[in-house]
Amino acid sequence: MLKQNLQLKLSQKLSPQQIQLMKLIQLxxxxxxxxLKEEMVENPALETGTDEPEYEKDEFDTTDEFDDYDDYDNDRIEADEINIDEYLSDDETPDYKLQANNYSDDDEDRSMPFAAPVSFHQSLIDQLNTFILNDDEREIAEFLVGSIDDMGYIRRSIPDIVDDLAFTQGVYTDEKMVxxxxxIIHQLEPSGVGxxxxxxxxxxxxxxxTPTAPIELAISILETQFDAFTKKHYDKLLQKYDISQDQLRAAIDEIERLNPKPGGSYDSTSSKAVEHVVPDFAIKIVDGELELSLNGRNAPELxxxxxxxxxLQSYKDSRDKSSQQKDAVQFxxxxxxxxxxxxxxxxxxxxxLFVTMNAIMHYQEEFFLDGDEGKLRPMILKDIADMVGLDISTVSRVANSKYVETPYGTKLIKEFFSEAMKNDQGEDVSTxxxxxxxxxxxxxxxxxxxxxxxxxxxxxxxxxxPIARRTIAKYREQLDIPVARMRKKI
Known part of the structure; x- marks a missing residue:
């Protein structure tokens, strides 16, 4: 039996333009x-610079226009229906001459020089040239160097390496040769590699x-009492070796000077890209007042x-409009x-970006004026969202990946957010x-x-x-501080 009924359903759907805008805010x-560079390549109708008038729009809010663009890719509009005048400008005065840029002048060089150092693994290969090796030995040595990870370790067993040499390199050898x-690999620099x-x-x-008494004691501890050393059972070590605390301390000092990640210490030839933090905002104190500016790179002139x-003007003026011209107008x-x-x-x-950071700056005004972290007020995303009238998710996008340059250093914005706890006087204090x-x-x-x-x-x-012990443990872990036993020193 067929039945027909009417059902109302309310749903929220973001347009592709709104989604892209949220992604832009997050960057x-x-x-x-x-x-911006990618968009310039993809869209030849978009240009940068101040030689031409910008597209004029009085409001920052583009919500009303999103609906106009939602389906233009799906619904083909005939060329004759396009109002050409909407896309033409008769303003002879460039728009940039009538505007004041409220953002900071970013005079720094935008081009970043890149060094081309020798990589960590290439350096090890170069060091092998100082050893006299036959062809098979060199092939095995280069394979072993290729098996070293970025921390400087070879985390594979010798039998596995022998099998891999046979199956992948066609080199048949035995464990003794490997x-x-x-x-030989262990003789390369940095010391400890392999x-x-x-x-x-x-x-x-x-x-x-060079062998010394503390170094010999340190070697003995690592060879025979490594587990006791890592767990800092110093009393057991004192009793085992029948030594004084000064002697044990000297041996431990030698061990603590060592590098547990020899590959990571190879900074000058590291193949990893160096990340440079570029502040998105700058806060200055001018005559006792806070002054906020947005990095000029975030305000391109398009x-x-x-x-x-x-x-389009040529198309409008032409009398005979061919099908090719109409297709061009669509494009x-x-x-x-x-x-x-x-x-x-x-x-x-x-x-x-500007209104959100401005709200954060005024909310944490006491901190930005003197830099005392004790004056940071408890602040959550909702506090700022209510102040600026934006959604919490939008404030989160601004805070999570942006940096602000302050008189006290460059800070990640999300570090200013914290929960509130009550002290013994009932006052809210920041975590x-x-x-x-x-x-x-x-x-x-x-x-x-x-x-x-x-x-x-x-x-x-x-x-x-008044804080519970488990809360102390949580804060200690967030500060990357080990438990009491691991903080012990002799």
Whole structure:
């Protein structure tokens, strides 16, 4: 039996343009510049510079226009229906001459020089040239160097290496030969490279040093009492070797000077790209007042190509309009619409970034004026979202990946957000302030008898911060501070 009924359903659907705008807001300065370059390549109707008038729009909000663009790719509009005058400008005065740029002048060189050093693995290959090796030995040695990870370790067993040499390189050898070549690898710099684990790595570095009493004791500890050393069972070590605390301390100092990641220490030839932090905002103190500016790279001067407008003008003036011209007008309209939307999106991005950071700056005004982290107020995303009238997700996009340059250093914006906790007087205090106090207490403790979490909780309670032991443990882990036993020093 067929039945017919009417059902109402309310759903929220984001247009592709709105999704792209959210992605633009989330991008930090360097990523935004790359996105801008990609758009310039993809859309020839979009140009940068100040030689031509920009596409004019009075409002930053492009919400009303999103509906106009939602389906233009799907619904073909005939060329005769296009109002050419909407895409032409008769303003002889360039728009840039009538505008004031409220963003900071970014005079720094935008081009970043890149060094081309020898890679870590290539350096090891070069060092092999100082050894006399036959063809098979060199092939095995180069294979072993290729098996070294970025930390400087070969984390594979010798039998596995023998099998791989046979199956992948066609080199048939035995474990004895691989062990012989492995000893050659262990002689390369940096010292400790090619080790199979941390214990072997530290031992290789110690054995490269001139033998002394502390070094010989350190080698013995690592060879026979490595587990007790890693767990800092110093009393057991004192009893085992029948030595004084000064002697043990000297041996431990030798071990602590070693590098557990020999590959990572090869900075000058590291193949990893160096990340440069470019502040998205700058806060200055001028006459006792805070002044916020947006990095000039976030405010590019864009305009619609004059050539494309002239093409439309030519089409408008022509009497006989061929099918090829009509197809060209369809293409031009699509590119002009895309360029105009992108310019509007950039302007809305600038506005969103500026108003959000401005709200954060005024909310944390006391901190930005004197740099005392103890004056950071508890602040969550909703606090800022309510101030600027934006969605919490939009504020999160601004805060998560953006940096601000302050008189006290460049800070990640999300670091200013924290939850609130009550002190013994019932006042809201930031968890950042509590973590700072916890870090200070731990730094001042007697390292021979480090304070366990319950003792730390008692100390903070005495200072007016009633916090549970499990909360202390959570904050300590967030600060990357180990448990009391691992902080112990002799």
């Amino acid at each position: 930090p300065t360097q990523a935004f510049e790359q996105r 062990e012989h070549i492995m000893h 080790a199979s684990d941390l214990q072997e790595c530290l031992l290789l570095q110690l054995k490269h040093k 305009h619609v190509s004059k050539d494309y407008q002239e093409m 031009i309209k699509q590119k002009l619409d895309s360029a105009k939307w992108f310019i509007d999106a950039i302007r809305q991005r600038q506005e969103t 950042i302030e509590i973590k700072k106090i916890l870090e200070t207490v731990i730094s001042e403790e007697d390292k021979r008898k480090p304070l366990p979490d319950d003792k730390l909780a008692d100390i903070l309670k005495e200072r007016g911060y």
